Amino acid sequence: MRWPLIVSGALAAALAATAPMLVATRSVGQTVAAAQGDSLRAPSSFADIKDARARSVALFTEAGKVIESPRCMNFHPATERPTQTEQMRPHIPLVVRGPDGFGAEGGLRCGTCHHAENFDPAGVPGNPEWHLAPAEMAWQGKSLAQICVQIKDRDRNGGKDMAALVKHMAEDSLVGWGWKPGGNRKPAPGTQAEFGALIKAWAESGAYCPS
Numbered sequence: 001m002r003w004p005l006i007v008s009g010a011l012a013a014a015l016a017a018t019a020p021m022l023v024a025t026r027s028v029g030q031t032v033a034a035a036q037g038d039s040l041r042a043p044s045s046f047a048d049i050k051d052a053r054a055r056s057v058a059l060f061t062e063a064g065k066v067i068e069s070p071r072c073m074n075f076h077p078a079t080e081r082p083t084q085t086e087q088m089r090p091h092i093p094l095v096v097r098g099p100d101g102f103g104a105e106g107g108l109r110c111g112t113c114h115h116a117e118n119f120d121p122a123g124v125p126g127n128p129e130w131h132l133a134p135a136e137m138a139w140q141g142k143s144l145a146q147i148c149v150q151i152k153d154r155d156r157n158g159g160k161d162m163a164a165l166v167k168h169m170a171e172d173s174l175v176g177w178g179w180k181p182g183g184n185r186k187p188a189p190g191t192q193a194e195f196g197a198l199i200k201a202w203a204e205s206g207a208y209c210p211s
């Protein structure tokens with residue numbers, strides 16, 4: 001598939017379009033204070049919910065604070081274009097998922113700008129695995145209940161069983177970026193380990209979804 005808008009030399013134009021935006025959003029000499037994330041409840045704090053189904057739903061709902069944070073949602077857009085910032089606005093410049101999630105073939109690849117680490121002086125976040133989730137894993141515009149069903153569906157979760165799902169949430173490096181996003185981006189709530197523990201406890205309690 002070709003993306004006529006973004007092939008051949010469009011990189012320079014795109015960067016030129018991006019640079020003033022960065023300058024405009026960060027006044028000179030301003031120190032970028034790391035934003036504070038919200039906390040997460042530990043799985044043990046749900047132990048008093050005796051009904052396993054209700055406890056499972058409560059665990060997922062707590063984990064949902066992470067799933068629905070802009071840090072995660074920006075990578076699970078409803079369209080082929082990522083979103084940016086707390087407002088989850090369309091990515092500037094226009095970039096698309098492409099066949100492998102890492103950008104259009106022969107066009108603007110994610111790694112052109114997003115490197116292995118956050119680069120705060122230019123406001124560009126980074127991770128070696130920087131790419132979009134596949135289209136079947138789109139979360140934006142869906143309720144947490146719908147996302148829950150989707151996450152369990154092996155046709156829409158990359159063929160993951162529960163163990164693989166827990167591992168992805170608890171250990172994946174790009175997922176982990178959500179807690180160290182750099183700049184003044186608000187980190188996802190809690191820590192990746194706490195999030196992983198909630199997902200694990202949810203799986204062990206039957207992996208029920210909110211209705």
Ligand code: HEC
Nearest residue numbers: 071074075082084085095096102103108109110113131132
């Ligand atoms: C031309 C440079 C450039 C390219 C290419 C690029 N990005 Fe970005 N991207 C940026 C910049 C700069 C930001 C930070 C914007 C901000 O925070 O104001 C950003 C932010 C993001 C964010 C938001 C992170 C957050 O939660 O705030 C996501 C998601 C993202 N990019 C995904 C991608 C993906 C996926 C690709 C490849 C398909 C890609 N980007 C290609 C420059 C680029």
